[in-house]
Amino acid sequence: MARKILVSACLLGHKVRYDNGDVPCLDPRFIRWYEEGRMVHICPEVTGGLPTPRPDAQIVGDRVLTGAGADVTAEFEKGAQAALKLAKEHEIALAILKQDSPSCGTLRIYDGTFTDTLAEGQGRTTALLRDNGFKVFGEDQLDEVERELASIDGASR
Known part of the structure; x- marks a missing residue:
């Protein structure tokens, strides 16, 4: 049986983003992988208690703040913990999360200045998953995901 993949819900077309939008990944x-039934989805921000739509948030130092300065760190941490729990329950092989997000960014996130400036970094959920030994990729890293899945699937046969 193919191992499961944890996926950001917005990549599957769920309208959970801060702007009530989605960003479906249409890569074949x-x-x-979706059609094979491998995907387990979550939106850590919604699971953590934030509404849709909601104010844009960015990591500022060790906190997660909205542009108006509201501290939403607790909700981001709650969502990250829920994602970790889901990953463990489903024994996921890896995660594909939404790049640039303060929850899910894998290589880069917005820099906390609310000026649409990206910087190297990772979101709160990505960091927690990685700290617990899970491999996490962005939707723009599917070549790496494909290689990793081939390695995992080949080893389990």
């Missing part, structure tokens, strides 16, 4: 590999 992503769609195939």
Whole structure:
């Protein structure tokens, strides 16, 4: 049986983003993994208690703040913990999360200045998953995901 993949819900077309939008990943590999029943989805921000739509938030120092200065760190941490629990329950092989997000960014996130400036970094959920030994990729890293899944699937046969 193919191992499961934890996925940001917005990549599957769920309207959970801060702006009530979605960003479906239309890559044929992503769609195939979905059709194989491999995907377990979550939006850590919604699971953590934030509404849709909601104010844009960014990591500022060790906190997560909205542009108006509201501290939403607790909700981001609650969502990250829920994602970790889901990953463990489903024994996921890896995660594909939404790049640039303060929850899910894997290589880069917005820099905390609310000026649409990206910087190297990772979101709160990505960091927690990685700290617990899970491999996490962005939707723009599907070549790496494909190689990792081939390695994992080949080893389990």
